[in-house]
Amino acid sequence: MTGGEYGVSGGATDTDGRAGGGPVSGGGPVKTEAPYGTWPSPVGAALAAARDGRPEYLGTVGEELWWTAPRPAEAGRRALVRRRADGTEESVLPAPWNVRSRVIEYGGRPWAAADRPRGGPLVVFSHFPDQRLYAYEPDSGAGAPPRPLTPVSTVGGGLRWVDPVLRPERGEVWCVLEEFTGPAPTDVRRVIAAVPLDGSAAEDRRAVRELSDGRHRFVTGPRLSPDGRRAAWLAWDHPRMPWDGTEVLLAEVTPDGTFGGARTVAGGPGESIAQIDWDASGRLLLAGDRTGWWNLYRAAPRPDGTLGTPEPLCPREEEFAGPLWKIGLNWFQPLDNGLIAVVHGKGGTALGILDPETGTLVDAVGPWTEWASTLTAHGTRVTGVAAGPHRSYEIVELDTCTGRSRVVAAAHTDAVDPAYLSEPSVRTFTGPDGREIHAQLHPPHHPGCTGPAGTPPPYVIWAHGGPTGHAPLVLDLEITYFTSRGIGVAEVNYGGSTGYGRAYRERLRERWGVVDVEDCAAVATALADEGAADPARLAIRGGSAGGWTTAASLVFTDVYACGTILFPILDLRGWATGETHDFESQYLHGLVGPLDRVPDRYEARSPVAHVDRLTSPFLLLQGLDDVICPPAQAERFLARTAGRGVPHAYLAFEGEGHGFRDAGTLARALEAELALYARTFGFSRTDVPDLELRT
Incomplete structure (x- = not known):
């Protein structure tokens, strides 16, 4: 529909x-009475995998709408799609072109396009495998492939580009350049740079013109005022993350296209400004959280290069922005x-x-x-x-x-009969010290099956990644994969999550591995106490930071019968001393505390240091190309677990990084997770391969 x-x-x-x-x-x-977990379901792992991902990075090009779209069946590449004025859709680039940036590893807006009176659009994009910028003219009629605009560097992670702004009148594209200067993941600098559209920089780094001075560790792409005279961008530095504090920089754009007199005009260490842009009158719009909520403000630049006092446009205890995990949101x-x-x-x-x-x-x-x-x-x-x-x-x-609103592309279609969909509910639970915990419950549901009378169902607690993130209340066939088989799912937006104001997300400051673990356990035990979940058949799962919470929950609590740990953080000291990328290399300063000040805390909270407390079976899933949570962490954890009598399985996937994208990987991971629950909760299924557990 x-x-x-x-x-x-x-x-x-x-x-x-x-x-x-x-x-x-x-x-x-x-309905037929059948044990929970054994219900037949039309939602197979392959179907759930095929529906993974969502459209991103919308843009208008003349009368057309463009965006990037997931392609799980094509090794997880991101395609660039256009919707023409007559409503027809087509891919701009064939496989294997992959429109995706690796700046700060999470990437960001990877493309920009300009409509032209003759020759059709000109698009500039970042190609994932080599991270070069390419220019392409899809309507030129010449059949020419994309041509490179930037060189390849053999130093460290090379040259990467994101958040482009086309300046065809200058023959340039302005964007964020991430340049590695050495072999370590933290040997890196970021500036706003201008790349010639004529290809003269394709083999010559010196032809790239730097616009900002490089004094800040992180920057976003420039936003040009309507008259083209000013450029504004966001910047921040270690150890802050962008949701801790950012600065707005404002500069004059000189006639030769350089930035002059750049100065900080808003924001600071205690205010996170997540987005800026200009209105049609040349006033700067800012989404900042100076009141504890990301609200929208407006300020006019002054002749001396400063900014007038920002005025709130709609002050509310609501969020009008979110965490800047990617550049260009x-x-x-x-x-x-x-x-x-x-x-x-x-x-x-x-x-x-x-x-x-x-x-x-x-x-x-x-x-x-x-x-x-x-x-x-x-x-x-x-x-x-x-x-x-x-x-x-x-x-x-x-x-x-x-x-009026209407769906114009990527329209939802029912992959299965909607009768198999669980009816979710939003709940607020009470945690330690009486604090609120937000969660979304997806109870088991099947149009033709029900569980044994008087028997509560098994439940899986889902801990989202980030941890500065949020589990949205949306249709997810991975959740339906479990609920339609008789297994409930509870998504916990634990303390530290976004969407509920700065105070809520700062509950996790220096308490990561405590508050998140406690909040997930509080939801699980409350469901058991209510009779909604079987206390003997509770599981927990999560990826990345959620993998950390899962592992810590298995080590430090006795709530769960088993857990699924995906591409996790397991060793805080290792992660803080070179085992991750630059963007998050000092994230633990806020989440745990500075290593030099609280070294014992890093040991006390790391699951890898306390495998002797582990008794519950677990499944560990890892991408071998993951540079954010590298395989070394998982392998260290497994080495210390070996021989301790704890049943476990480890699946590692070549070609996968942080978060799985290939349809085959997604399906195999989902089937393995269900097999773990079948083994642990005591039901059998013939539609998934058996999971061999080692001890």
Whole structure:
């Protein structure tokens, strides 16, 4: 189903308890009683893997809409897709072109395009395998392949590019350059640079013109004022992460295209400004959290190069931005008519249109409870990426004149009968010291099966990554894979998560491995105490920082019967002394404390140092190309676990980095996870390979 058109509603949308619409089975034939975990399901691992990922990095090119799209069946590459004015869609580049940046390893906006009166669009993009910038003219008719614009460097991680801004009138593209200067992952510098569009820098690094001075460790791409006279960008330095504190830099763009007089005009160590942009009148818009919530502000540049006092445009205890894990994310989009499209909310998010003069905010109506951090506009139409509890991520257009929204691309289709979808609920639990813990529950559900009377189901606690992140309430066939078989899932937005204000996310400051573990355990035990979950059949799973929480929960609590650990952090000291990439190399300063000040804390909280406490079976899944949470951490953990009598399995995948992308890998990992639960919870399945557990 693709839905239809939807109207708008006035005021803010209350996301608490909002679970969205969707089919609910009722009446019908009597259900068959069967043990939890054994229910037959049409949601296979291959189907869930095929639906992995979502559209990203929307942009308008003339009358067309462009974006990047996941291709799990094509080794997980990211394709660049265009929707022409007549509604037809096509890939801009064939396989194996992979439009994805590796700057700060998590990447960011990897492409930019300009419409031209003759010859069609010119697109510049970052190609994942070699990280070079390429230029391509898909409508030129000459059939020429993309041509490289930047050279290859053999030093460390090479040269990488992200967040491009095309300047065809200057014959350049401006973007963030990440340049490795040595073999270590922290031997790196980042500047804003100008790359010639004529290809003269393809073999000559000296032809790349640096625009910023390199005094900051991290920068975002420049945002040019409407008159082209000023450039603004964000910057921050170790040990801060961008959600701790960022600075807004403002510079004059001189006639020869250089930046002059760059100075910090907003932000600082205690304020995270996640996005900036210019309105049509030349005033700077900022999304900052000086009040404890990411709200939207506006300020006018002064003639002396400073910035006027930022004025709040819609002060609320809601988030109008989020964590800057990738370079070039955008939660707001100024429109030519002076209005501003905003993604906002508490917990869940909505797309709203803000009148900055009155503070009036009107939200789009529809079945979507989560809007991604990507917006684009053309005239009075705003387009974003949105999903709901019973809808996958799709591309939605809002007409600000009529108030109507409609799906225009990547439309949701029911991969299975919606009767198999669980009806989720949003819950707030009470944790230690009476603190609130936000979670989303997905109970077991099947249109034709029910569990044994008086027997509660098994549940898996899902700990999201980050840890400065958030589990959105959206349709996820990986969750349905379990719930349709009779296994409940609880996604825990533990203390430290985003979406609930700065105070909530700073609960984790110097308490990583404590608050997250306690909050997940509090939700699990509350479900057991309520009779909603079987206390003897509780599991926990997570990837990256969620893998850390999973491993720490298995080591430091006795709540869980087993756990699935994906591409984890397991050894804090190793991670803090060279076993990760530059972006997060000092993340632990805030999460745990400086190593030189609290060295014992690094030992006390690391799962690798306490494998003697481990008694529950576990599955460890790892990408062998992961430079963020490298295989060395997993292998060290396994070496210390060997011979201790704890059943476990280890699956390592060649060609996979941090987070799996290939359809085959995704399916194998999901089947192995189900096999672990079958072994541990005591049910049998014939639709997944058996999992060999070692001790």
